Amino acid sequence: MNNYSRHFIFFALLMPGHLLLGSKYWCPKGHFNLNQHNFFQKLARDVKPKYALETGFCTGRSASSLLEAAQLKTFISIDINLDYIKPEGRIFAQLLQKDFPEFKLIEGDSKVVLTNDFFAENFPHGIDWVTVDGDHSYAGCLHDLEVSSAYVSEHGIIIIDDYRSSGPDGVSIPHVTSAVDYFCKHHKEFKITVWNHRGKGFAILTRCETQDTIINRVTSSSD
Numbered sequence: 001m002n003n004y005s006r007h008f009i010f011f012a013l014l015m016p017g018h019l020l021l022g023s024k025y026w027c028p029k030g031h032f033n034l035n036q037h038n039f040f041q042k043l044a045r046d047v048k049p050k051y052a053l054e055t056g057f058c059t060g061r062s063a064s065s066l067l068e069a070a071q072l073k074t075f076i077s078i079d080i081n082l083d084y085i086k087p088e089g090r091i092f093a094q095l096l097q098k099d100f101p102e103f104k105l106i107e108g109d110s111k112v113v114l115t116n117d118f119f120a121e122n123f124p125h126g127i128d129w130v131t132v133d134g135d136h137s138y139a140g141c142l143h144d145l146e147v148s149s150a151y152v153s154e155h156g157i158i159i160i161d162d163y164r165s166s167g168p169d170g171v172s173i174p175h176v177t178s179a180v181d182y183f184c185k186h187h188k189e190f191k192i193t194v195w196n197h198r199g200k201g202f203a204i205l206t207r208c209e210t211q212d213t214i215i216n217r218v219t220s221s222s223d
């Protein structure tokens with residue numbers, strides 16, 4: 001048994017949620033909980049994204065939740081530091097890229113990586129699902145929202161983690177909430193829906209009525 005397997009079993013025993021989930025892609029450590037995982041999967045099954053982008057991979061919990069629930073053609077996640085949680089970040093980045101050929105991880109700053117050339121090359125059909133969970137500063141979150149929203153497809157959605165978060169399960173990150181509120185104020189075409197369970201919150205944005213109906217249904221059945 002290698003070191004990672006020992007580590008895996010140790011954390012699996014410590015964290016019953018991991019055993020309940022029963023997926024080898026769910027890292028025992030991370031900043032995304034099981035309620036969020038369940039919500040992501042329900043939403044992904046109904047929204048049916050083909051092209052996805054994420055800022056903030058960390059240990060890949062949000063990424064694997066989406067990969068397992070959707071039939072994606074392209075999914076790129078960007079993280080400035082895969083050692084943010086060490087060694088799990090790199091282990092899960094490698095595992096997901098091996099098992100899901102549609103998945104690619106780029107280690108870099110989203111403010112540098114997300115250029116017009118990047119979008120033209122990787123998302124010529126637009127993006128159906130964006131997860132914003134990287135830089136949690138006001139400027140960082142707003143940047144990720146502004147640049148990615150320009151390439152979101154007509155029926156696309158943007159999910160921002162930690163919107164209006166608080167205890168017991170989340171922590172308050174007012175910069176993220178303010179960035180999302182500022183973005184929505186200046187992009188009236190996007191409608192916002194809020195999901196929150198025990199303080200862990202998402203803002204979900206879309207400008208498509210069909211997706212809005214789906215988001216509302218999934219959100220109200222997952223409170």
Ligand SMILES: C[S@@+](CC[C@H](N)C(=O)[O-])C[C@H]1O[C@@H](n2cnc3c(N)ncnc32)[C@H](O)[C@@H]1O
Pocket residue numbers: 030031032055056057058059060061062063078079080081082084108109110111133134135136140
């Ligand atoms: C809250 S964690 C993301 C959790 C992740 N979505 C999950 O499910 O485990 C935030 C991550 O964003 C990354 N990050 C911070 N600033 C960034 C930036 N400017 N560009 C890309 N990633 C960034 C950090 O390295 C960290 O791994």
